[in-house]
Amino acid sequence: MTAISAEGRTSRAGQALVALGLAAGPVVALGFTRFAYALLLPPMHRELHWSYAQAGGMNTANALGYILGAASAAFWARRSGGRSAFLWSLAISAVALLATAATADLTVLLALRFAGGFSTAVAFVVGSALVSRIAVGAPQRRSASLVAVYMAGVGIGVVISGLVVPAALSSGEAGWRMGWLLMGVLAVIALVPAWLGARAVPEASGAHASTLPAAQLRRLGPTFVWYVLFGAGYVSYMTFVVALLRSQGLGASTTALFFVVLGLSSVVATLTVWGRLCGFLRAGLAPALVAVLVFLGVLPVLLMPPGPGAALLSAVVFGAGxxxxxxxxxxxxxxxxxxxxxxxxxxxxxxxxxxxxxxxxLLSGLMSDGEGGIARGLWLSAGLLALAALAALLQREHPAS
Known part of the structure; x- marks a missing residue:
């Protein structure tokens, strides 16, 4: 990939290739490290004798690491440069995935999930900033389309997980270990396109802040509230939906198909719809629309008769948003x-x-351990997503200043 000039004169195709290379970050950060766990949770829950609260705690540990990684991402980018921070954090993420295959100790697994969350957050945030610099000065819709290419990496990672992890689980009792091992190997391979993409983006020039001024923080207040509620609602579904489908009697092949369809739906919608739509809609309309669509995606597995039809409809709608x-x-x-x-x-x-x-x-897991089971925990997910949509509508448009 050729480097991008400061004026952003690289061809549209070249810019898209750079964004696609950087998309290796979301493939690893969310597709592998975060979401593949949903497929690996049922056998780990069964063979390691976890409660649902412990299972949810694994993702909570990952998210706590993600919080600290995201909070410090600007510092690492400023200290070592965006490209170095992006690549090193991805390398650490790959090591954490490989190490997860080597132990069944809950404490060690929690520590590895935390470390993986920290490193992938740095990669995801810095990668988002890198892709935002591919076409500085270009029309807003063009930049939004490149961001969408980057975010499509998550769906690509989900598809790969849905194809690879079930094959690993078929190997027997140690299948969950093989699943983590394969995710780690693929994460190492993903470093190649990540490096190619990162080296094509120039380092930021001029003074770049590692903190956000209070006035600018306040103007985005409703978006911050939306993002907290959205994060809580969507990840509760992603953590436990496969366990719900398995408890409803769906087999491994159906749940794997569910995961692949969800990932494909995400890739297609992100590339064809959301990049343009997010660039066109102003204020909080795009976040509100996203939350409503994801809310609707949760409902089929809760309201429709259990079966492949409900699962795949949920995968398409939820995946699209x-x-x-x-x-x-x-x-x-x-x-x-x-x-x-x-x-x-x-x-x-x-x-x-x-x-x-x-x-x-964690909250969804605690509710799932009580009366009503996993479905009760997923109703919490739906409620949080509905609140997220309402919060987003309070956001007003503020031009950069």
């Missing part, structure tokens, strides 16, 4: 904040997202 949240947040930060605080703004929004992701699975 869930990664539009980070797309919308990144576009809002780029549009409403000065260039000098893009990384800091994206980092703080990701912290808000991570707070929700830390609290959501």
């Amino acid at each position: 869930f990664m539009a949240g980070p797309t919308a947040a990144t576009v809002i930060a780029r549009r409403m904040l000065p260039h000098a605080v893009w990384t800091a703004g994206i980092a703080l929004l990701t912290v808000a997202f991570s707070v929700g992701q830390a609290v959501g699975p």
Whole structure:
């Protein structure tokens, strides 16, 4: 990939290739480290004799690490440069995935989930800032489309997980270990396109802040509230939906198909719809629309008769919206904040997202351990997403200044 000039004169195709290379970050950060756990949870829950609260605690540990990683991402980017911070954090994420395959100790697994959350947050935030710099000065819709290409990496990671993890689980009792091992190997391979993409983006020039001024923080207040609620609602579903489907009698092949369809739906919608829509809609309309769509995606597995039809409908609707949240947040930060605080703004929004992701699975897991089972925990997910939509509507448009 050729380097991008400061004036952003690289061809549209070249810019898209750079964004696709950077998309290896979300493939690892969310597709592997975060969401593959949903497929691995049922056998780990069964073979390691966990409660649902312990299972949710694994994702909470990951989210706590994600909070600290997101909060410090701007610092690491400023200290070592965006490209180095992006690549080193991805390398650490790959090591954490590989190490997860080597132990069954809950404490060690929690520590590895925490470390993986920290490193992937740095990669995701810094990668978001890098992709925002591919086309500085280009029309807003063009930049939003490149952000969408980057975010499509999550769906790509989900598809890969849905194909690879079930094959690993078929290997026997140690299948969950093989699943983590394969995710780690693929994360190492993903470093190649990540490096190619990162080296094509110039380092930021001029003074770049590692914190967001209070006035700019306040103007994005409703977006921060939306992102906390959205993070809590969507990740609770992603953590426990496969366990719900398995408890309803769906087999491994159906749940794997569910995961693949969800990922494909995310890729297609992110690339064809959300990049343009988030660039076109102003204020909090795009985040509100995202939350409503994801809310609707939760309902089929709760209201329809259990079966493949309900599962696949949920996968299509939920998948079409869930990664539009980070797309919308990144576009809002780029549009409403000065260039000098893009990384800091994206980092703080990701912290808000991570707070929700830390609290959501734990609360959902506690509710799932009680009367009503996993479905009760997923109703919490739906309620949080509805509140997120209402919060987003309070956001007003503020031009960057």
